[in-house]
Amino acid sequence: MxxxxxxxxxxxxxxxxxxxxxxxxxxxxxxxxxxxxxxxxxxxxxxxxxxxxxxxxxxxxxxxxxxxxxxxxxxxxxxxxxxxxxxxxxxxxxxxxxxxxxxxxxxxxxxxxxxxxxxxxxxxxxxxxxxxxxxxxxxxFNTLQTREGFEGRSGDLLVQFPGGLEGSRWKGMSDWLAELQSHPKKWERSVGDTSYQSEIDQYWTFVRNARGVLHDAETKVNELKDDAADELNNAISYLKEVIATEAFDQQKIEEAVMELRNYMPQ
Incomplete structure (x- = not known):
């Protein structure tokens, strides 16, 4: 890396x-x-x-x-x-x-x-x-510092200062550097003391399972009559879109997978 x-x-x-x-x-x-x-x-x-x-x-x-x-x-x-x-x-x-x-x-x-x-x-x-x-x-890995404060928590990888902070960005960065110098242990944690590993494992499990459902649906679509096949194809297209653009949204993936399963032949 x-x-x-x-x-x-x-x-x-x-x-x-x-x-x-x-x-x-x-x-x-x-x-x-x-x-x-x-x-x-x-x-x-x-x-x-x-x-x-x-x-x-x-x-x-x-x-x-x-x-x-x-x-x-x-x-x-x-x-x-x-x-x-x-x-x-x-x-x-x-x-x-x-x-x-x-x-x-x-x-x-x-x-x-x-x-x-x-x-x-x-x-x-x-x-x-x-x-x-x-x-x-x-x-x-893109945790933001906003005008309201830091949106993250102790153990996060980094803090990002977006352009929307305008002139306060530089003071914010200076304050953070001073904070890290004074209290490094407050923010440093081993990966085992954070939720990273469990969240990441869950993310890849969701994506893997969703892709598996897609594969099964694409295999079965030819077994259906025209109207049912159209509905299944639409559900396949929607799940593909969710995985491609919003894989970070587990609820949306679950809903898309459920909808696709509803159209799959038993």
Whole structure:
């Protein structure tokens, strides 16, 4: 695992260009010498619990997760690129190249203020890239400091200071650094003393089980008559969408799985 942390750049493409250069460098090495995953962390984050091993967030070594190349999280406003995991792979090269080239091959797209988030989200939503991404609970590695306070708890991996804090962001970061220097043991906990492992195990179990139900439904859809097959296909499409875009929402996955099972032949 390799961790990257960089400050603000003159353009979002500089961030992705630097990340792309590292992925390409790793791919040029013999397979047994490569870094497998990279964690990108923006400079508006502070690590508060270095005892959390980063590998616990990565996909299990199951065949069905070998296609996963991106692990990220979302806010209510969309993709959060303050911290995300990227597998060293040709898929990641294509993703970063397309994200950087987006304004050139489609100048009509309004990237808005958060260009890095918008461009990456746009490409991740494309049909060729959607299956390679999964979204995890944001508070695992994008826990926010808001104007109301820290939304996390002791033992969390890091604290992120979003742009919405404006001028108070810098004082907030300074206060946090002073707090960590004065009371490091208050925030540092071994992974066994946090809920990370149980939450992560549950996450992958939900995703694995949902994908298993999908597989069974796709196998049985040909056994149904046209009307029933249409209903089952709609339920299959909905569960696929939930897994692809909201795997962090276990309640929504449960509801989508239940709906799909209701349409499956007994």
């Amino acid at each position: 390799h961790v990257l942390r960089r400050g603000v750049t003159n353009g979002y493409w500089n961030k992705y260009a630097y990340l792309l250069s590292l992925v390409v460098q790793e791919l040029a090495k013999p397979a047994d010498e490569r870094i497998e995953w990279i964690l990108w962390v923006d400079a508006n984050n502070i690590l508060i619990n270095p005892q959390i091993p980063l590998k616990i967030f990565l996909p299990p070594p199951d065949e069905q997760f070998k296609h996963v190349n991106f692990l990220g999280s979302k806010t209510t406003h969309g993709l959060n690129v303050g911290a995300f995991f990227l597998r060293v792979s040709p898929w990641s090269v294509r993703l970063l190249v397309k994200a950087m080239a987006l304004p050139m091959f489609d100048p009509t797209i309004d990237l808005g203020y958060n260009m890095d988030e918008t461009s990456l989200k746009y490409i991740l939503d494309e049909e060729n890239f959607r299956p390679g991404a999964l979204y995890q609970p944001r508070t695992w």
